Amino acid sequence: xIQVEQSPPDLILQEGANSTLRCNFSDSVNNLQWFHxxxxxxxxxxxxIPSGTKQNGRLSATTVATERYSLLYISSSQTTxxxxxxxxxxxxxGGGNKLTFGTGTQLKVEL
Amino acid sequence: GxxxxxSPRYKVAKRGQDVALRCDPISGHVxxxxxxxxxxxxxxxxxxxxxxxxxxKSGLPSDRFFAERPEGSxxxxxxxxxxxxxxxxxxxxxxxxxxxxxxxxxxxxxxxx
Numbered sequence: 001x002i003q004v005e006q007s008p009p010d011l012i013l014q015e016g017a018n019s020t021l022r023c024n025f026s027d028s029v030n031n032l033q034w035f036h037x038x039x040x041x042x043x044x045x046x047x048x049i050p051s052g053t054k055q056n057g058r059l060s061a062t063t064v065a066t067e068r069y070s071l072l073y074i075s076s077s078q079t080t081x082x083x084x085x086x087x088x089x090x091x092x093x094g095g096g097n098k099l100t101f102g103t104g105t106q107l108k109v110e111l
Numbered sequence: 112g113x114x115x116x117x118s119p120r121y122k123v124a125k126r127g128q129d130v131a132l133r134c135d136p137i138s139g140h141v142x143x144x145x146x147x148x149x150x151x152x153x154x155x156x157x158x159x160x161x162x163x164x165x166x167x168k169s170g171l172p173s174d175r176f177f178a179e180r181p182e183g184s185x186x187x188x189x190x191x192x193x194x195x196x197x198x199x200x201x202x203x204x205x206x207x208x209x210x211x212x213x214x215x216x217x218x219x220x221x222x223x224x
Binding site: 086 | 142144152153154155156159161166167169170200202204209210211212213214215217218220
């Protein structure tokens with residue numbers, strides 16, 4: 001099956017700092033989503049982004065499908081950004097029905 | 112409803128007991144998914160419904176796991192004869208379709224003792 005690797009595995013930031021999270025995947029995809037899992041376990045969909053660039057407030061994401069990677073940018077980080085960020089993909093053999101999640105990036109934002 | 116609702120929020124089961132976990136998706140969402148998340152790991156796919164049809168159950172770990180969505184809305188994940196390795200958070204998600212993002216519920220944390 002498709003492999004998904006995320007880096008870095010852990011990240012500590014001071015409030016106000018910027019960061020870039022990376023997701024590499026081993027095969028072509030037709031579905032890529034970024035999620036934030038907060039400390040209470042709730043998974044929040046940040047972006048549906050199989051290709052191109054999207055922005056939502058302080059967050060933006062870029063997927064370069066031909067090179068099999070996606071980046072999530074967090075600007076002016078806040079303590080509420082803490083949690084685990086997951087990249088999840090589905091390869092082209094699927095029908096949008098089975099996401100494979102990476103192992104996540106654990107982010108802690110400190111005052 | 113406004114979001115995906117799962118119940119119970121927490122469940123402690125004795126080994127060998129049967130459990131039933133409920134998911135109420137966003138109204139009108141055709142697609143419904145169940146995922147299992149072990150501690151410290153990403154969610155893993157269990158099964159997928161399109162309306163009432165279970166189109167993919169390749170992720171169910173054994174025949175003790177069974178899922179249904181009889182009227183195309185609420186879904187139930189049933190685990191028979193629970194084992195300690197079944198302890199995990201069970202997440203339900205719904206979507207308008209393949210080209211849309213998922214909305215996850217808060218999950219059910221199952222602990223088998």
